Amino acid sequence: MKKLPIAVSSFEVMRSADYYYVDKTKLLGQLNDQGRYFFLSRPRRFGKSLLLDTLHQLFAGKREFFHGLHIEPLWDWSVSFPVVRIDFGSGTLKSPGELNTRILELLKENYQRYQIELPSQTDVPGLFTQLIHKLHEQTGLPVVVLIDEYDKPILDNIENEPVAQAMREELKNLYSVLKTQDAHLRFVFMTGVSKFSKVSLFSGLNQLQDISLSPKYATICGYTQHDLQTVFAEPLKGVDWDKLKQWYNGYNFLGDSVYNPYDILLFLSEDQSYRNYWFETGSPSFLLKLFKQQQYFLPNLEAPEVGEEILNSFDVERINPLTLLYQSGYLTIQHTLERRGHLRFVLGVPNEEVKVSLAEHLIGGYLPRSAEEMYPLQNKLYDALIAGDVAQLERQIHSVFAGIPWRNYTNNELAASEGFYASVLYAFFASLNATIRAEDISNHGQTDLTIELGEFIYVMEIKRDTSQDYVAGEVNPALEQIQQRGYSEKYLSSGKTVFEVGIVFNTHQRNLVQFNSVCVS
Incomplete structure (x- = not known):
């Protein structure tokens, strides 16, 4: 039986041993025919490193690794181009000094691989420029440059803006060399998660072509449904395809949707066990801090509509949470539309794995408890919703906010922000895999949250009261609004x-002070 290529990013290893392999070489041939300078953004664990190594072996003319693949009869194997490899994927660099040392090490490795004597100068631009020139001179062929995870040194420090800026400047020192070497370059391909606009990459005569949202390259990383049903037909024999799609499919880059390869390989290695494989590889801790700092309204994560500029790039000094969520793989494109001649994208969480896990991490940002402590609270909230027990629902909502430590409110305006209470409830409901409609629109307006679970629908309006001593009156203003405007x-x-549920929170008590519900069907 073939082996599963878990954590295998070497194309040579993949093709030299009996591993499952999905042939992407048709798309690589198209890239070569189309141009010379490319950039690809994909979330982590999506196979970018393997793709880059495949390009390396292709331009190096290693035909023995391409037997039987689509590109074998179409490629000129008589030519072996010199290839410069730079990879920032391993380790974490925490200062510009560490980054400069790493860059110098990577450049020297390329000198040694081609047995080129190191020049006397040791600055990054000089070493990189001389490497390209000497390779071109030595081989008589222009150079291929492949850079993997070009932005990782910035992203690893994104919480510390001054350090992130300094890392960006250090990388600019390296990447700016490429803008002046057009006569010596055959092909440049760079991968990363984010597209930073200030690293001297996306402007100039040899401007990188961003294929991240190019429909014809939508499946250049990741597994398609066809891939699974052909290449992985044997190990996936008997699988519930609908459930597999629900859990792991859904990543959309304006073409066929794809599965994260890491998910599928671990799913198979664990005897088709449905678990949160990809999400467990990293926690979006910075995102949680960013949401709280910006008082982000979490229900806006339900089907936000954005322009292409939001998805493409951001700067260290101005970070849009939606951009980071999309580029990190927590949101993906659900569908596109056109407004006033502009292309717009409606985003959504790609699948079950990401939806539930992201919600649980978001909860942890507001209610710092262990998973063992959180689980009973989520169970009780779920049991109340699935049974239509609104009295229990009231008790559990009160417990949720009673469990938020007082220090979470210190030196900030969380409790005074309009969206704070809806955001916490959204995170909890999402972690239960309930269907959520945020700012649910009717012909008379929109209600804050509509929750659907099992045979019950809860139409919720949330109000914030700021009085020192709130006394619940006979009329619940939140419920009154639902009824007057016919939200349900x-x-x-x-x-x-269907239940209409009016909820009132008080900013001084920092908890639920009025809860009324009416069953209307």
């Missing part, structure tokens, strides 16, 4: 039991 009317023919 569109669900009355759903065949499910």
Whole structure:
């Protein structure tokens, strides 16, 4: 039986041993025919390093690794181009000095691989320039430059803006060399997670072509449904395809949707066990801090509509949480539309794995408890919703906010922000895999949250009261708004039991002070 290529990023290893391999070489041939300078953004664990190594062996003319693949009869194997490899994927660099040392080491490795004597100068631009010139002179062929995870030194320090800026400047020192070497370059391909606009990469005569949202390269990384049903047909025999799609498919880069390869390989290695494989490889701790700092309204994560500029790039000094969520793989494109001649994208969480896990991490940002402590609270909230027990629902919402430590409110305006309470509830409901409609629109306006779980629908309006001593009156203003504006009317023919739920929080008590509900169907 073939082996699963878990953590295998070497194309030579993949093809020299009996590993499962999905042939992407048709797309690499298209790249070569189309141009010379390319950039690809994909989330982590998506196979970018393997793709880059495949390009390395292809331009190096290693035909023995391409037998039987699409590109073998189409490539000129008589030519072996010199290839410079720079990879920032391993380790974490925490200062410009560490980064400069790493860059020098990587450049020297390339000198040694081609047995070129190191020049006397030791500055980064000089070494990189001389490497390209000497390789071109030595071989008589222009140079291929492949850079993997070009942005990782910045992203690893994104929480510390001054350090991130300094790392960006250090990388600019390296990448700016490429803008002046057009006569010596045959092909340049760079990968990363984010597209930073101030690293001397995306402007100039030899401007990198960003293929991250090019439909014809949408599947250049990741596994398609066809890949799974052909290449992995044997190990996936008997799988519930609908459940597999629900859990791990859904990443969309304006073409066929793809699975994260890391998920599928671990799913197979664990005897088709459904778990959060990819998400466990990293926690979005910075995102949690960013959400709280910006008082981000978490329900806006439900189907936000954005322009292409939001997805493409951001700067260290001005970070949009949606950009980071998209580029990191927590959001993906659900569908596209056109407004006033501009292309717009509606985003969404790609699949079950990311949805539930992201929600649990978001909860942890507001309610720092261990998973063991959180689990009973989530269970009780789930049991209340699935049973239509609104009295229990009230008790559990009160418990949720009672568990938020007082220090979370110190020196900030979280409790005073309009979206704080809805954001916490959204995170909890999302972690239960409930269907959520944020700012649910009707013909009379929009309600804050509509939650659907099992045979019950809860139409919720949330109000924030700022008085020192709140006394609940006979009328619940949140419930009154639902009823006056008919927010629940569109669900009355759903065949499910519908509750109208009015919720009032007080900023001084920092908790629920009024909860009223009415069953309307």
